[in-house]
Amino acid sequence: MKFLCVPCDTPMKLQTVAPPERGSLSIVYACPECGYEMAMLTNAYETQAVQSLGVRIGPDSDSTTTAPSGSTCPFSAMIPGTEDARGDGAEPAPVQWTAAAEARLAKIPEFVRPMARTGIERFARDKGIFEVDEQILDEARDFFGM
Amino acid sequence: MKGYHDIVGDGGSGILDQVAELRSRITDGLAGVRNLVAVGSGKGGVGKSTLTLHLAGALRARGLRIAILDADFNGPSQARMGGVQQAVFVPGTHKVSLPRTSDGIAVFSMGSVIPESEALDFESAAHGESHTWRATREFSLLGEILASFEWGEIDLLLFDLPPGAERTVQYADFLEPRTSFVLVTIPSDVARGVVARSAAALSKGSHRILGYVENMSGYYCRDCNAVKPLFLSSDPVALDVPCLGTIPFDPELARHCDLGIPFTALRDTPVGRGLDQVAQRLLDAL
Numbered sequence: 412m413k414f415l416c417v418p419c420d421t422p423m424k425l426q427t428v429a430p431p432e433r434g435s436l437s438i439v440y441a442c443p444e445c446g447y448e449m450a451m452l453t454n455a456y457e458t459q460a461v462q463s464l465g466v467r468i469g470p471d472s473d474s475t476t477t478a479p480s481g482s483t484c485p486f487s488a489m490i491p492g493t494e495d496a497r498g499d500g501a502e503p504a505p506v507q508w509t510a511a512a513e514a515r516l517a518k519i520p521e522f523v524r525p526m527a528r529t530g531i532e533r534f535a536r537d538k539g540i541f542e543v544d545e546q547i548l549d550e551a552r553d554f555f556g557m
Numbered sequence: 558m559k560g561y562h563d564i565v566g567d568g569g570s571g572i573l574d575q576v577a578e579l580r581s582r583i584t585d586g587l588a589g590v591r592n593l594v595a596v597g598s599g600k601g602g603v604g605k606s607t608l609t610l611h612l613a614g615a616l617r618a619r620g621l622r623i624a625i626l627d628a629d630f631n632g633p634s635q636a637r638m639g640g641v642q643q644a645v646f647v648p649g650t651h652k653v654s655l656p657r658t659s660d661g662i663a664v665f666s667m668g669s670v671i672p673e674s675e676a677l678d679f680e681s682a683a684h685g686e687s688h689t690w691r692a693t694r695e696f697s698l699l700g701e702i703l704a705s706f707e708w709g710e711i712d713l714l715l716f717d718l719p720p721g722a723e724r725t726v727q728y729a730d731f732l733e734p735r736t737s738f739v740l741v742t743i744p745s746d747v748a749r750g751v752v753a754r755s756a757a758a759l760s761k762g763s764h765r766i767l768g769y770v771e772n773m774s775g776y777y778c779r780d781c782n783a784v785k786p787l788f789l790s791s792d793p794v795a796l797d798v799p800c801l802g803t804i805p806f807d808p809e810l811a812r813h814c815d816l817g818i819p820f821t822a823l824r825d826t827p828v829g830r831g832l833d834q835v836a837q838r839l840l841d842a843l
Contacts, residue, residue, distance in 0.1 A: 422568055468569075518651065526670060530646075
């Protein structure tokens with residue numbers, strides 16, 4: 412979808428995206444020539460259509476653009492072994508992640524991230540290690556037969 | 558006044574660019590996969606998943622490098638049957654490593670992510686209207702899986718498709734044109750009729766149909782050590798694609814699937830020999 416400022420015959424630029432509210436996105440466009448602003452307000456079906464494509468909505472310059480769904484993992488509540496799903500009441504010893512290991516984790520799809528984090532931390536704890544670094548990730552790969 | 562095609566980009570999000578980028582990541586991720594084969598049917602309950610896993614086992618026993626993508630996100634079964642339900646996905650340097658069955662088949666299945674007591678669910682702005690968006694969301698997820706997991710240098714990636722003739726065609730539209738299809742039927746007229754429709758629908762596209770496999774083709778009685786008739790059909794519906802082989806029904810196979818026991822345990826049985834024949838004909842057809 413594109414927006415054109417008719418008086419200027421100029422394509423409008425996306426300025427801001429407000430997080431979904433009751434299923435509606437508010438997306439503001441502005442004309443770079445005359446500065447005229449307009450907002451596109453989506454209904455729930457339109458919001459969902461974009462959400463289902465798995466794309467980010469936001470202005471060019473914003474690298475942390477707002478996904479219509481927000482950034483929560485839609486699967487986390489149902490993944491075994493995550494903090495929410497553990498349910499045994501026991502607090503496991505905290506495990507730290509090095510920046511490099513976190514960076515590797517961040518590359519994997521959001522829907523498997525909580526499960527991967529929990530499984531790897533459990534693997535580290537079982538070895539008596541409380542910091543996950545790239546070496547532990549490689550050892551986990553070998554251990555799980557990958 | 559300018560028209561749509563006079564304007565470059567969409568003024569911000571670059572949605573088409575994002576879709577193209579995902580496509581590019583999928584192509585890159587599958588670059589080391591020599592053959593893509595989708596196992597579908599159109600009909601449910603004919604044994605697509607069982608056949609996929611054990612066909613993979615037969616191919617693996619020949620020394621080939623095999624992976625399975627369980628594309629039945631709503632009814633995943635490969636994780637249990639492949640014994641990778643408790644697998645942990647570990648991030649590699651670029652992509653996510655895949656768990657392997659005991660005979661070395663790499664498997665992605667939602668059954669490793671979501672327990673059997675839960676159903677796959679997505680956040681939605683359009684509550685109660687999933688018929689308007691759900692298929693799109695699932696294909697978006699499929700794209701993310703293809704792009705993000707480490708398929709590596711392998712001989713064959715098998716897709717275990719969900720049931721539904723229309724779904725089979727949707728997967729054909731989504732997957733790369735080089736993806737070939739194997740259809741699974743059973744010897745009932747009802748199943749063959751639905752599979753014939755799937756073959757007709759697929760034939761309108763550019764994907765190759767390698768052939769069909771007749772599953773549950775007789776019943777293997779271990780007491781008699783003989784294959785006996787299971788379905789009686791007087792006038793079977795013609796399928797205008799080659800038959801890659803027949804596999805008898807064997808309760809022992811079902812037990813193996815429930816317990817995640819690999820193909821090698823059944824190799825010297827009518828089922829094992831049938832699967833081996835299908836594997837050979839599949840390789841000949843590719």
